[in-house]
Amino acid sequence: DDVVKNGTSGVSATTTFSKLQGERVWIFVQAIEAVTAGQLCEYDAASVFGVEPCDTNSVDPILLAGVADNDIAANSYGWIIKRGTCVVFAEGSVTAGVAVDSDNDAGEGYVEASAGAASSIGRTLEAEGATLATFAQTYINIP
Numbered sequence: 001d002d003v004v005k006n007g008t009s010g011v012s013a014t015t016t017f018s019k020l021q022g023e024r025v026w027i028f029v030q031a032i033e034a035v036t037a038g039q040l041c042e043y044d045a046a047s048v049f050g051v052e053p054c055d056t057n058s059v060d061p062i063l064l065a066g067v068a069d070n071d072i073a074a075n076s077y078g079w080i081i082k083r084g085t086c087v088v089f090a091e092g093s094v095t096a097g098v099a100v101d102s103d104n105d106a107g108e109g110y111v112e113a114s115a116g117a118a119s120s121i122g123r124t125l126e127a128e129g130a131t132l133a134t135f136a137q138t139y140i141n142i143p
Helices: 002-006
Strands: 025-031 040-043 050-053 064-068 076-089 099-103 110-113 122-124 135-141
Touching (some): 025 064, 040 076, 064 135, 099 122
Antiparallel strands (some): 025 076, 040 050, 040 064, 064 076, 099 110
16 A cells, blocks of 8 residues: 555665556566566466566567566565556657557566557556656556
């Protein structure tokens, strides 16, 4: 509750993210590889609930798990956001109000303007870097 009211995120303790509003759905996962706050995560193919930073462009949303709001060490457990507002790594050309999907060109766990409706996971609430460089506040809805 206090996170939503204060517009805070584990991505940066010193930045106020004014668009982080509303309820969020969180899921408890095991990080198979280390996960950095702000990375989009995909399910690890060799495990049931394990995740890793997404390393593929335009992944089918059913294979995605959510966005990390805090760092999770490899082989540790933590919570990631599956639905709602979050702060995510964004490719440099991402603008406000566009549908986004996974992007590996800029780095693991990034999002980019969507290649098509089938791979879209949400929409940006601001352009990349508007509040914090390399990030965008985004609404996601991952199945």
